[in-house]
Amino acid sequence: MKPGLRVALLGCGVVGTEVVRLLNEQADDLAARVGAPLELAGIAVRRPDRVRAGVDPELLTTDAQVLVTRDDVDIVIEVIGGIEPARTLMLEAMKTGKSVITANKALLAEDGATLFAAAREYGADLYYEASVAGAIPLLRPLRESLVGDHIHRVLGIVNGTTNYILDQMDTHGAGFNDALEEAQALGYAEADPTADVEGFDAAAKAAILAQLAFHTPVTAADVHREGITEVSAADVAGAQGMDCVVKLLAICERIPSQDGRNGRGVSVRVYPAMIPRSHPLASVREAYNAVFVEAESAGSLMFYGAGAGGAPTASAILGDLVAVARNVVGGTPGPVEVTYAKLPVLPMGETVTRYYIQVDVTDEAGVLATVAEEFARHGVSIQAVRQVGSGEEAQLVVVTHRAPDAALSATVEGLRGLEIVREVTSVMRVEGDE
Numbered sequence: 235m236k237p238g239l240r241v242a243l244l245g246c247g248v249v250g251t252e253v254v255r256l257l258n259e260q261a262d263d264l265a266a267r268v269g270a271p272l273e274l275a276g277i278a279v280r281r282p283d284r285v286r287a288g289v290d291p292e293l294l295t296t297d298a299q300v301l302v303t304r305d306d307v308d309i310v311i312e313v314i315g316g317i318e319p320a321r322t323l324m325l326e327a328m329k330t331g332k333s334v335i336t337a338n339k340a341l342l343a344e345d346g347a348t349l350f351a352a353a354r355e356y357g358a359d360l361y362y363e364a365s366v367a368g369a370i371p372l373l374r375p376l377r378e379s380l381v382g383d384h385i386h387r388v389l390g391i392v393n394g395t396t397n398y399i400l401d402q403m404d405t406h407g408a409g410f411n412d413a414l415e416e417a418q419a420l421g422y423a424e425a426d427p428t429a430d431v432e433g434f435d436a437a438a439k440a441a442i443l444a445q446l447a448f449h450t451p452v453t454a455a456d457v458h459r460e461g462i463t464e465v466s467a468a469d470v471a472g473a474q475g476m477d478c479v480v481k482l483l484a485i486c487e488r489i490p491s492q493d494g495r496n497g498r499g500v501s502v503r504v505y506p507a508m509i510p511r512s513h514p515l516a517s518v519r520e521a522y523n524a525v526f527v528e529a530e531s532a533g534s535l536m537f538y539g540a541g542a543g544g545a546p547t548a549s550a551i552l553g554d555l556v557a558v559a560r561n562v563v564g565g566t567p568g569p570v571e572v573t574y575a576k577l578p579v580l581p582m583g584e585t586v587t588r589y590y591i592q593v594d595v596t597d598e599a600g601v602l603a604t605v606a607e608e609f610a611r612h613g614v615s616i617q618a619v620r621q622v623g624s625g626e627e628a629q630l631v632v633v634t635h636r637a638p639d640a641a642l643s644a645t646v647e648g649l650r651g652l653e654i655v656r657e658v659t660s661v662m663r664v665e666g667d668e
């Protein structure tokens with residue numbers, strides 16, 4: 235057995251505590267798998283006096299900066315979260331010869347390029363499986379197993395909180411606010427749920443997935459983002475009428491072009507959309523996550539499991555730790571991110587999607603023709619129209635064929651301006667059925 239590898243842990247909260255537990259409980263197995271024992275060299279926290287079950291208080295320090303640059307540390311695990319001081323600490327660690335493991339999706343999606351450049355410059359490993367979809371092995375399959383294939387699309391439910399809320403709305407007919415309150419009471423949603431319900435968390439994950447899938451630089455700011463706060467019970471009921479379910483989807487898509495295999499660009503977006511109940515993602519219930527990958531040769535692949543939580547996230551971190559430790563023992567660094575393709579991220583208006591639109595119209599002759607004309611005016615072709623209710627209660631439901639999003643949203647604006655339209659009661663994109 236080789237000499238021990240020393241691990242510095244930055245952060246000891248929900249995830250960090252579980253990392254410590256697994257490192258202690260599985261020490262012998264981990265040593266056998268790596269070929270060298272793994273030892274905790276120190277744990278950086280903000281409040282050292284806080285009691286932490288299973289954590290040796292002797293290891294705690296408030297000086298993360300000193301910890302990451304110590305000569306006797308080989309590998310750094312960052313589970314503090316946020317942009318700073320996490321970024322500076324990881325850069326310092328790599329600069330002083332350490333490999334780094336992180337679960338920090340916010341930082342990777344905002345400034346991953348700086349971290350990857352540092353990893354390349356200093357010959358360090360930078361592994362981040364836990365940053366997207368918790369326990370689900372997803373980034374390593376994209377980064378390694380599928381790196382010889384040509385990925386067309388990644389379509390996923392990557393935020394458990396919003397999936398729980400939408401699932402409650404679908405199952406019990408709950409409104410958004412009631413479902414959110416329940417999610418908060420059960421600990422699925424934070425007291426401030428903005429990052430989840432407004433789609434920021436999913437957008438960060440979409441950026442990381444798109445970058446890996448298409449070998450192209452994508453940041454969170456490039457991602458078109460819509461949250462679920464506007465999803466109403468009427469939208470959910472409308473989806474049920476179409477044998478669909480509403481899910482918050484992260485979609486990373488290569489947009490084909492006539493002449494180039496790589497495509498014209500990529501579309502990266504997060505929004506609530508209807509998907510058919512027959513689609514594998516429709517059966518993802520409660521706070522679970524799942525990601526559907528469509529690759530040219532591999533075909534369709536589905537990754538499913540617990541997307542968050544201390545132990546599931548720590549499992550992904552331990553997987554990275556063993557991989558990185560093996561690389562250190564063997565003296566060969568792991569794969570480095572390459573974004574050679576440099577495909578542009580296309581604006582949302584150019585993305586081709588389908589819309590479901592429900593309109594409350596006046597009860598008079600010729601209404602259907604006037605509505606159809608508005609779609610035609612914007613070059614949007616209608617796949618199906620039906621009437622729900624009757625008389626004064628009548629509403630028209632229109633489902634379109636695929637069209638550029640700009641044309642679809644212009645159609646909705648046009649409908650709002652028609653005298654015969656009292657209200658556009660529901661607008662939702664339809665995904666996953668072509």
Ligand SMILES: NC(=O)c1ccc[n+]([C@@H]2O[C@H](COP(=O)([O-])OP(=O)(O)OC[C@H]3O[C@@H](n4cnc5c(N)ncnc54)[C@H](OP(=O)(O)O)[C@@H]3O)[C@@H](O)[C@H]2O)c1
Nearest residue numbers: 245246247248249278279280281313314315337338542543
């Ligand atoms: N929770 C999940 O289910 C989950 C899932 C996937 C990914 N992640 C990611 O994992 C990371 C950690 O999440 P978490 O839920 O474990 O967070 P958390 O419970 O809030 O823990 C954060 C830890 O960082 C420490 N800390 C904060 N600022 C610090 C500083 N300046 N110097 C040293 N330590 C500092 C805190 O110390 P004190 O304990 O003293 O306050 C705490 O131990 C985040 O990037 C998150 O996005 C979390």
